[in-house]
Amino acid sequence: MNEASLRDRHDAETPPYPVETIRTQFPILARKIRGRPLVYLDNAATTQVPTAVLDAVREFESTTRANIHRGVHTLSQESTDAFERARERLAGFLGLGDQHGLVFTSGTTEALNTVAYGLSAGDGVPASLGPGDEIVVTGLEHHANLIPWQRAARRSGATLRVLVPDTDGRVHLDGLASILGPRTRVFALTACANATGYRPPYETMLRMASEAGALTVLDAAQAVSHETLDLAALACDFMAFSSHKMYGPMGIGGLAGRLAALERLSPLRLGGDMVDWVSLEDAAFAPLPSRLEGGTQNVAGAVGMATAARYIDEIGRPRIDTHVRRLRARAAEGLARIDGIRVLNPDSADSAIVAFIAREVHPHDIGTLLDERGIAVRTGHHCAMPLIERLGGGPTTRASFAAYNTDEEADRLVEAVAAALKVLA
Amino acid sequence: MSEGDALSDLYQELVLEHKRSPRNFGTMESPTHEARGTNPQCGDDVKVQLRIDGDRIEDIRFTGSGCAICIASTSMMTQAVKKGDVASAMALQERFRDVMTGKLETADADLGKLASFSGVRRYPSRIKCVLLGWHALGHAINDATGDDNGGTSA
Numbered sequence: 384m385n386e387a388s389l390r391d392r393h394d395a396e397t398p399p400y401p402v403e404t405i406r407t408q409f410p411i412l413a414r415k416i417r418g419r420p421l422v423y424l425d426n427a428a429t430t431q432v433p434t435a436v437l438d439a440v441r442e443f444e445s446t447t448r449a450n451i452h453r454g455v456h457t458l459s460q461e462s463t464d465a466f467e468r469a470r471e472r473l474a475g476f477l478g479l480g481d482q483h484g485l486v487f488t489s490g491t492t493e494a495l496n497t498v499a500y501g502l503s504a505g506d507g508v509p510a511s512l513g514p515g516d517e518i519v520v521t522g523l524e525h526h527a528n529l530i531p532w533q534r535a536a537r538r539s540g541a542t543l544r545v546l547v548p549d550t551d552g553r554v555h556l557d558g559l560a561s562i563l564g565p566r567t568r569v570f571a572l573t574a575c576a577n578a579t580g581y582r583p584p585y586e587t588m589l590r591m592a593s594e595a596g597a598l599t600v601l602d603a604a605q606a607v608s609h610e611t612l613d614l615a616a617l618a619c620d621f622m623a624f625s626s627h628k629m630y631g632p633m634g635i636g637g638l639a640g641r642l643a644a645l646e647r648l649s650p651l652r653l654g655g656d657m658v659d660w661v662s663l664e665d666a667a668f669a670p671l672p673s674r675l676e677g678g679t680q681n682v683a684g685a686v687g688m689a690t691a692a693r694y695i696d697e698i699g700r701p702r703i704d705t706h707v708r709r710l711r712a713r714a715a716e717g718l719a720r721i722d723g724i725r726v727l728n729p730d731s732a733d734s735a736i737v738a739f740i741a742r743e744v745h746p747h748d749i750g751t752l753l754d755e756r757g758i759a760v761r762t763g764h765h766c767a768m769p770l771i772e773r774l775g776g777g778p779t780t781r782a783s784f785a786a787y788n789t790d791e792e793a794d795r796l797v798e799a800v801a802a803a804l805k806v807l808a
Numbered sequence: 809m810s811e812g813d814a815l816s817d818l819y820q821e822l823v824l825e826h827k828r829s830p831r832n833f834g835t836m837e838s839p840t841h842e843a844r845g846t847n848p849q850c851g852d853d854v855k856v857q858l859r860i861d862g863d864r865i866e867d868i869r870f871t872g873s874g875c876a877i878c879i880a881s882t883s884m885m886t887q888a889v890k891k892g893d894v895a896s897a898m899a900l901q902e903r904f905r906d907v908m909t910g911k912l913e914t915a916d917a918d919l920g921k922l923a924s925f926s927g928v929r930r931y932p933s934r935i936k937c938v939l940l941g942w943h944a945l946g947h948a949i950n951d952a953t954g955d956d957n958g959g960t961s962a
Binding site for chain 2: 744748754771
């Protein structure tokens with residue numbers, strides 16, 4: 384396509400979305416799967432990594448690697464600096480203010496466990512949860528934002544209450560209003576349901592819970608790669624996210640939050656680097672963030688994640704967001720036209736995820752036939768069994784889009800699903 | 809075309825026909841043995857019930873939901889062991905499992921129509937699917953009490 388025709392298709396002030404350039408920055412997209420070009424639509428499970436991130440990790444490991452906060456030698460100091468620069472960059476990326484802090488974790492799961500354990504353990508700081516208190520979660524959650532709260536309730540004697548979605552998988556403000564009360568200590572919800580792509584009105588819900596006096600927890604794993612998350616503008620005490628869902632390395636993520644809230648957490652991991660002093664009988668914990676970062680940190684991961692954040696902002700989150708929503712809508716429309724397909728939350732216009740159920744055809748069979756065409760999707764329960772049960776219809780097939788996906792790939796998904804149903808139904 | 813590979817390897821017409829019309833599908837009054845197999849990864853869930861008289865499998869039924877491979881494999885399993893003796897059923901179960909896990913060549917296994925599933929070996933993520941009903945069969949027979957032993961994660 385030449386420049387003139389590109390100009391015809393776009394407003395003069397809006398440059399075309401540079402998807403072909405972006406694709407060249409992700410080496411894995413050159414792979415063939417079973418003889419076909421890879422169509423990677425499992426981004427809600429893990430996004431791929433651009434060369435900029437690979438280079439930053441390699442550069443750190445090749446020139447700077449040493450353990451942090453420990454030695455007086457040059458590499459240790461440089462490594463510490465790199466780690467703290469990564470923290471600063473990510474704090475900017477997520478809109479943290481002076482009243483906020485950021486703790487590195489292995490990912491969203493560890494971040495949510497850090498909060499649920501930290502509020503219920505009562506070790507080092509008084510437990511924030513006790514008998515008579517209430518924890519409110521929603522029925523949209525990934526298991527990582529549900530099971531830790533089940534245990535926190537058992538451990539502390541608090542009661543776990545669930546904001547149940549309607550049969551279309553949506554939660555409602557009046558439902559939340561009726562479940563919040565003077566005993567609500569914690570409210571935890573997702574910024575986007577990983578199993579369906581439904582985006583709850585989390586800004587309003589966090590505010591309602593905060594005004595009711597609860598600590599608020601946001602699972603931002605599915606939003607962080609394309610939604611502009613401005614923590615200072617949210618009534619949010621804790622926000623969890625993962626690097627590997629935002630074009631960064633696996634095994635690193637974070638817990639961002641209000642310092643006053645982070646101070647209330649008993650550390651999940653006890654050990655090196657998280658103490659002020661240790662005797663044989665006792666120890667005093669270090670101040671934040673070290674207190675919650677016991678053990679050797681994934682420094683290269685932090686460097687890679689910070690580079691991924693910069694990469695995202697070089698393209699621009701609003702542009703990525705527009706792009707993935709458009710692809711989601713295109714795929715959802717095409718899939719809904721196939722006889723026998725039910726698209727979940729078909730009208731979720733603000734999401735990168737589309738999930739569907741095929742009448743009489745199991746998602747694993749669809750997934751296998753899609754893989755034959757090089758198309759990677761997720762099938763099953765998506766670590767959200769209560770939501771899948773609530774929606775009825777059994778396990779689902781999920782396609783999820785990222786900055787590097789194209790219209791053609793969305794169309795190939797639709798064609799391949801139609802062809803699979805022809806074989807299997 | 810590559811899609812043809814999956815069609816000839818996994819989704820042969822016989823397999824699809826059993827998926828569409830599974831044999832011996834339904835529940836049984838007063839089974840002597842039963843067991844359930846589940847795969848939490850994908851939600852496949854089959855329950856196998858038997859009526860065993862002496863050493864003979866007088867009747868076998870299954871219920872549940874799962875992918876085409878799981879349902880067809882369980883359906884053909886019930887056909888293969890019904891009205892046969894328990895020892896033969898267990899021997900067949902072992903040979904089928906050994907073929908699927910690569911310990912035995914299909915040609916040496918005397919599987920009859922069940923050889924239709926030998927292509928599943930090339931799809932490691934699907935071996936659980938093809939074995940789920942067979943694991944439930946083994947658990948049902950080996951479980952002398954006949955109680956549902958649940959959660960047979962194949």
